[in-house]
Amino acid sequence: MTSEDAHRSGFACFVGRPNAGKSTLTNRLVGTKVAITSSKPQTTRHAIRGIVHRPDAQLIIVDTPGLHRPRTLLGRRLNDLVYETWSEVDVVGLCVPADEKVGPGDRFIAEQLKKVARRTPVVGIVTKTDLVPKQQVAEQLLALQDVMDFAELIPVSAKDSFQVDELSDVLVSQMPEGPQLYPDGELTDEPESTLIAELIREAALEGVRDELPHSLAVTVEEMNPREGRDDLIDVHALIYVERSSQKAIVIGRGGERLREVGSQARRQIQALLGSKIYLDLHVKIAKDWQRDPKQLRKLGF
Incomplete structure (x- = not known):
């Protein structure tokens, strides 16, 4: 086997301002949903790993939170997670959206x-x-070129798959030679409970006011097959907010909003697990949890 034919494996991570399209790009490369997406900033809170299997390579993509100026202890911990990930991967992709001018946030990250x-x-x-x-894409590439000295520059669209395979080639070319790191067919190493909690949070993020997304956290308290049924899984989860006014927003009038969240999350969880789900959702107040080290630990940060 020549060096060109050798199997490569390694880790890549996408970084960028919040809402630069990192999670959507991760999902497109992996071929399935492993990271939640939302128009709300700071949607990603964990370093989610998605695994791309190719005949010549295995590419593990680490989707990280958007780097930002932190205003809470949670914000500082998310930034620490980003810096920690950079030190452990083989290649970093700086994502800048084509429809927004290169700004101070991009330059800070660079x-x-x-x-x-x-x-x-x-x-x-x-x-x-x-x-x-296309002209605007070309201008954005030129603007990005001035920001730092990149190993490569590439325009992509996760939505219509434009140059997604080419991006995969570019990332793989920066990987060391090596064997598979994960078994065939495995698409993420995240525990199911983490993915389920994230899908519930994604559903809860839709349509809420701008100040609320940062205050939402979700934990899966229990997940078990229903006794006497092999086609049904009971999932009991808690949605945490910081104030009673936020609890009222998440629940909605007569519980309507919470039912909507449950119904949307259930569809996604059933697709993930390939089984029918009974989803039991409750909303709980954890006062100022984003600033409280003890509560952050309890919620997995």
Whole structure:
């Protein structure tokens, strides 16, 4: 086997401002939903790993939270998670959306990346190219080129799969030679309970006011097959908020909003588990949990 034919394996991570399209791109490359997506900033709170299987390579993509100026202890911990991930991967992709000008937030991240670029290649990725004309994509690539010295620059659209395979090639080319790190067919190493909690949070994020997303957290308290039924799984989960006014928003008038969240989450969880689900959802107040180290630990941060 020549060096060109050798099997490669390794880790890549996408970074960028909140809502730069990192999770959608991760899901498109993996071929299934492993990371939740939302138009709300700071949707991603864990480093979710998605596994791309190719005949010549295995690419593990780590989807990280958006790097931002933190206002809470949770925010600082999410940023720490991003920096920690950079130090452990083989290649970093800086995602900048095609429909927004390169701004101070992108430049701040690029400055941080320059510190790792000496030992870890950084690829510049212009995302969401389906939203703008080709000329604007070209201008964005030129603008991004001025931000730092990238190993490669590539425009992509996760929505219509434009250049997604090419991006996979670019990332794999930066990987070391090595064997498979995960078994065939495995698409993520996240526990099912984490993925389920994330799907519930995604459903709860839709249509809520801007101040609420940061205050939402979800834990799966219990998940068991129903006794005497092999076709039904009981899932008991808690949605945490910080104040009683937020609890009222999540529940909605006469519980209507919570039923909607449950129904949307149930469909996604059933698709994930391939089984019917009974979803029992309750909303609980954990006062100022984003600033409380003890509560953050309890909620998995």
